[in-house]
Amino acid sequence: MASSTRFLIFVVAASLVASFARADLQYDFYNTSCPGVETLVRDALTEVFAADSTVRAGLLRLHFHDCFSEGPDYLVETGRRDGNVSMMADALSDLPPADGNVTVLTKVFAVKNLTMKDLVVLSGAHTLGVAHCPSFSYRVHNYTGVGDEDPSMEPEYAEGLNATCAPDNFASVVPLDTVTTNEFDLGYFQSVYAGKGLLGSDDALRHDSLTGAYVSLMNNASSLDTFFADFAVSMINMGRVGVLTGTDGEIRATCGIYVD
Known part of the structure; x- marks a missing residue:
């Protein structure tokens, strides 16, 4: 260190x-x-x-x-x-599920007194970081339980994920943002808008009328200042959870x- x-x-x-x-x-x-x-x-x-x-x-x-x-x-x-206590079970039950739809995610956030806007704005933090294959590989290998692929994914993107993450691959990681993997910007929303949201919970945002409208707005480069301002407010809101x-x-x- x-x-x-x-x-x-x-x-x-x-x-x-x-x-x-x-x-x-x-x-x-x-x-x-x-x-x-x-x-x-x-x-x-x-x-x-x-x-x-x-x-x-x-x-x-x-x-x-x-x-x-x-x-x-x-x-x-x-x-x-x-x-005074940290329990893995609490994290598993309290944190938003990687495969959750907007209805599920909104309920999880509401329990913490966070709004649907907080949900979509804070999801923008996925402009940085990666996810391990097991958190999303079902989308390219077994989406409905019959060995199929999530039809909402952009085809070339899905093909790349399929090649990277074999069903038994637990070690490989994939960037959450396909546009600018190391920049805090609008790349995440641009990825989601284009059908390249990595996690099921990412992709879900574009299919809901309200969160989808925000994703669409953030797909425009001129919205960067709006996102930064919104992100600051939502981070402060989240910082007040369970104080x-x-x-x-x-x-x-x-x-x-x-x-x-």
């Missing part, structure tokens, strides 16, 4: 400890206990991103499980604490440990 990253983790943990009694999420939460920490985090992450662009996708995913980061275009409310503050929860030293 780079020294700057280790220092970043130490500073974040220290500021969390010093601020344990404060009760609400807010901008500049650590301004008293650790002045300038948001700038420090941003500078450290910029250094990490330059060295390994794949970290960006992982950091976005971490926001679903609590993260500490100041994004490039919006202010992040900080002050969250970790829960533990004050003396609730804990400051977990090892985030990778879970309980079966």
Whole structure:
């Protein structure tokens, strides 16, 4: 681990400890206990991103499980604490399913007080990152259980996935965004619009009248500023889900440990 990253983790943990009694999420939460920490985090992450662009996708995913980061275009409310227990079963039941349709996805988001717009906007985070073959290979090998292919997929794209992901291939990965795999832009929505949404939940967005309208809008390059603004709002909304503050929860030293 780079020294700057280790220092970043130490500073974040220290500021969390010093601020344990404060009760609400807010901008500049650590301004008293650790002045300038948001700038420090941003500078450290910029250094990490330059060295390994794949970290960006992982950091976005971490926001679903609590993260500490100041994004490039919006202010992040900080002050969250970790829960006392992490259970894989909870993640499997609470996170949106990779093969879910819009009805299913909307219900999952509604439980967290997130709207259908939050659903389609936050799906745009798939402009970064990859998915392993088992999460989507059914779409090219056994869509309805009779060895068929999802007819809604763009044919050449489906052919490429078929060649990459054999039914017994559990290791290979495929980019979620077929247009610009390492850029945070509109490439994901352009992929979905063109019938190249990798996950079933991605493709589902274009088949619903409301989410499909947003996908269509984001297919236009002039909509980039709109997406960035919407994404900032939805990320803040998601950051307010299941908040533990004050003396609730804990400051977990090892985030990778879970309980079966």
